[in-house]
Amino acid sequence: MTLITARPRRSILYMPGTNAKALERAKTLPTDGVILDLEDAVAPEAKEEARVAVARMVKAGGYGNREVIIRVNALNSPWGPADLEAAIEAGPDAILFPKLSTSLEVIAAHEAMEALGARPSMNLWAMIETPRAILEIASIASASTDTRLSTFVMGTNDLAKETRARLTPDRTAFHYALSASVTAARLYGLTIIDGVYNDISNVEGFAEMCWQGLNFGFDGKTLIHPSQLETCNTIFAPSAEEVAHARAVIAAFADPANAGKGVLKVDGKMTELLHLEMAQRTFAIAEAIHTRALDGES
Incomplete structure (x- = not known):
């Protein structure tokens, strides 16, 4: 990934x-x-x-x-x-x-x-x-x-x-x-x-x-x-719901059972590889914001 x-x-x-x-x-x-x-x-x-x-x-x-x-x-x-x-x-x-x-x-x-x-x-x-x-x-x-x-x-x-x-x-x-x-x-x-x-x-x-x-x-x-x-x-920060869904999308595509699949069903929604990229970015932004909060800067 x-x-x-x-x-x-x-x-x-x-x-x-x-x-x-x-x-x-x-x-x-x-x-x-x-x-x-x-x-x-x-x-x-x-x-x-x-x-x-x-x-x-x-x-x-x-x-x-x-x-x-x-x-x-x-x-x-x-x-x-x-x-x-x-x-x-x-x-x-x-x-x-x-x-x-x-x-x-x-x-x-x-x-x-x-x-x-x-x-x-x-x-x-x-x-x-x-x-x-x-x-x-x-x-x-x-x-x-x-x-x-x-x-x-x-x-x-x-x-x-x-x-x-x-x-x-x-x-x-x-x-x-x-x-x-x-x-x-x-x-x-x-x-x-x-x-x-x-x-x-x-x-x-x-x-x-x-x-x-x-x-x-x-x-x-x-x-x-x-x-x-x-x-x-x-x-402008990802909501808790958006972060949770991003986690679910990333986990679904990382599941060995789904290896090679380009389309999955996650949380009842059709999810493609383009959604994986969106999920990765959402999660990365959320993690960066969390790190800033721990540093006392947000």
């Missing part, structure tokens, strides 16, 4: 690079990952201060098993090249580039990381937040075959701004963009994280959008406030 390893990315919390208290607090929050932001959350006059602060925090460590991502400013901006140099020296798990809209831009970002000596394990994450990115999403995803690209992050607020479509609670105007991005990500084996929910006080609305994102196929959601973590982690 093939063993599948998986890293939970249920919750990825944005933290502004200028907020030292927030950067420190992120080390104790039950989030799967933190994006230390040098771009949208930082005013132009504070860019250099934020760069120094974020680099210092990442070098100091202390984030445990939480994935640490630095979002830099665009490489063609006044701050982007210096951001990238400082970020790579600091050594996060990934660099998040804003507004990557073509495969050539992904390749350029990759080559910039290579030129600065980024360690092999440092990934490239891409914000998907422009109309052109949506129209070229399959091409962008295909760049992952020759670059460090591993993850898409949806920038739904920027998409709303650029398309002038209304970001309604049901996100009807964005269904194509969301679905196309998930489809392209899956074609090339990428992780994909849903965009943020802006109304922090609307707990029910946030939960509904998490469920919608899960149903679209997203791995998790980007967040703008720690109060959103518990709901997000719960919804």
